[in-house]
Amino acid sequence: MRYIFLVFLGACSYGILSTIVKLAYGQGYSPAEVIGGQMFFGFVLTWIPALFFLRTKPGKKQLLLLVGVGLAVGSTGILYYNALRFIPASIAIVLLFQFTWMGVLAEAILTKRIPDKPTLFSLVLLLFGTLLAGGVWETGGIAQFHIMGVVLGLLSGVSYTLFLLFSGKAAVSVNPWVRSASMSTGSFLLAALVYTPVFLWNGSLLDGLFPYVFLLALFGIFIPTVCFNFGIPHTGPGMAAILGAAELPMAVFSSYIILHESVSALQVAGVAVILLGIVLPEWLRQRQRQKQRSSSLR
Numbered sequence: 093m094r095y096i097f098l099v100f101l102g103a104c105s106y107g108i109l110s111t112i113v114k115l116a117y118g119q120g121y122s123p124a125e126v127i128g129g130q131m132f133f134g135f136v137l138t139w140i141p142a143l144f145f146l147r148t149k150p151g152k153k154q155l156l157l158l159v160g161v162g163l164a165v166g167s168t169g170i171l172y173y174n175a176l177r178f179i180p181a182s183i184a185i186v187l188l189f190q191f192t193w194m195g196v197l198a199e200a201i202l203t204k205r206i207p208d209k210p211t212l213f214s215l216v217l218l219l220f221g222t223l224l225a226g227g228v229w230e231t232g233g234i235a236q237f238h239i240m241g242v243v244l245g246l247l248s249g250v251s252y253t254l255f256l257l258f259s260g261k262a263a264v265s266v267n268p269w270v271r272s273a274s275m276s277t278g279s280f281l282l283a284a285l286v287y288t289p290v291f292l293w294n295g296s297l298l299d300g301l302f303p304y305v306f307l308l309a310l311f312g313i314f315i316p317t318v319c320f321n322f323g324i325p326h327t328g329p330g331m332a333a334i335l336g337a338a339e340l341p342m343a344v345f346s347s348y349i350i351l352h353e354s355v356s357a358l359q360v361a362g363v364a365v366i367l368l369g370i371v372l373p374e375w376l377r378q379r380q381r382q383k384q385r386s387s388s389l390r
Contacts, residue, residue: 099332103338106339107342107343108342128288131309132284134313141269150266150271161278170282171248189249192337253333279313337369338367
């Protein structure tokens with residue numbers, strides 16, 4: 093249960109990001125400054141504790157694998173934040189949330205096992221709840237929005253699926269703190285290649301950018317990467333994809349509390365359905381285990 097809680101906590105921390113990004117964009121900061129700053133300070137934050145666990149350094153092959161996984165984290169942020177330039181946040185997060193079924197499908201293909209009934213039922217609830225919480229029907233559907241935003245949003249879901257899939261499998265023998273730092277290195281390298289890190293010398297950090305990018309690094313890089321590196325090797329990518337759905341209720345909640353955005357009754361119902369979809373599979377499995385124990389005792 094503690095590993096399930098860690099993955100859940102990591103997903104919740106992701107839900108705060110859209111609110112912080114909106115606040116930063118509202119202050120006039122560019123995607124290059126916001127994304128680059130997040131990845132840079134995420135790199136710094138994850139390496140500080142990792143330095144105390146470098147007694148056994150990862151091999152070159154392991155390091156390259158972890159940096160490669162970090163590229164998936166970085167590409168998710170770049171794709172999702174750029175999708176927000178073309179389509180509303182409610183639609184962008186629905187497209188990102190296609191990772192729920194993508195992750196379950198990817199695990200089924202790799203393990204050559206059909207997901208059990210609790211997982212499939214949970215997946216249906218999550219997809220339905222995501223559409224409700226994202227306000228898709230209230231905004232008239234996805235088809236009316238800019239095609240570039242839709243494509244970028246879907247690609248962010250694909251890259252996030254790859255992160256969930258490989259973060260629990262790449263170099264699992266390496267200390268989780270070092271794994272997290274290595275992944276954040278990949279994210280920062282990708283961001284630096286896509287966006288010149290002008291924020292380091294143009295004075296924007298001291299001019300008000302720092303609080304936004306530091307919080308984005310904390311909730312978007314440090315907390316989720318560490319939680320996932322400790323948790324996903326034990327939960328598996330399929331369960332991690334389901335638990336990752338906690339991001340959307342947190343996004344709705346933080347937007348309502350911090351940005352004072354209106355939340356409709358349908359969105360509240362969607363959040364409730366998502367939370368049910370997260371809790372349901374583990375609850376059903378616990379009931380099955382109890383029945384098996386009681387029948388064995390008889």
